[in-house]
Amino acid sequence: MANPERDYLLGVINRFIGLFSRRIQHLTKNETTREYPFVAMDTRQVFDELLLVSDYCENVLNRDLSSLKFIDIGCGFGNVMLFAEQFGFSVYGLEKDEASLEIARDFFEPHQLIEEDLRTFPRYSEFDIIYYFCPLTEGEREFERYLEEEIRPQTILIANYKRSKEIYSDRRFKRLSKDLPVWIKVWK
Numbered sequence: 001m002a003n004p005e006r007d008y009l010l011g012v013i014n015r016f017i018g019l020f021s022r023r024i025q026h027l028t029k030n031e032t033t034r035e036y037p038f039v040a041m042d043t044r045q046v047f048d049e050l051l052l053v054s055d056y057c058e059n060v061l062n063r064d065l066s067s068l069k070f071i072d073i074g075c076g077f078g079n080v081m082l083f084a085e086q087f088g089f090s091v092y093g094l095e096k097d098e099a100s101l102e103i104a105r106d107f108f109e110p111h112q113l114i115e116e117d118l119r120t121f122p123r124y125s126e127f128d129i130i131y132y133f134c135p136l137t138e139g140e141r142e143f144e145r146y147l148e149e150e151i152r153p154q155t156i157l158i159a160n161y162k163r164s165k166e167i168y169s170d171r172r173f174k175r176l177s178k179d180l181p182v183w184i185k186v187w188k
Contacts, residue, residue, distance in 0.1 A: 041133040068128040074135035077103035134161035
């Protein structure tokens with residue numbers, strides 16, 4: 001069902017996100033042959049994904065959203081974290097690019113920003129909801145397999161523009177939406 005008021009607001013938000021994105025892309029220290037500079041996901045889809053996940057957590061898992069740890073892998077300046085925070089999740093971001101982190105530090109407390117490389121981060125299993133948007137140009141399939149292995153059962157995975165399609169037949173995961181790339185890991 002169309003919701004023009006929501007689309008107007010999200011359109012305005014997209015413009016502001018675009019402004020920050022362009023600034024960061026020019027200053028990125030990422031090795032752009034192997035990893036993307038920050039590129040923002042369309043907030044309309046992010047909003048729909050977070051709405052689905054929050055409804056599922058509250059109504060199916062009977063969980064208080066504030067008790068759930070949400071991490072955005074390759075968080076950039078934290079735009080998805082801002083949305084997730086408004087939904088009530090306890091938010092964290094994983095980022096190694098200093099240009100992105102410089103802006104993110106204006107929005108979040110130091111303990112919410114983890115300055116590490118996503119390929120070597122050892123604590124994915126600590127989080128209840130994991131979000132990413134295609135962060136690598138090289139090695140993404142290996143990263144996805146590693147992440148899917150490391151997360152614990154009952155972790156929700158929001159995986160935009162996955163390279164590997166193996167999750168579609170992986171019995172450890174249950175897809176929560178036919179339209180959105182959201183899964184829950186049901187067993188190890």
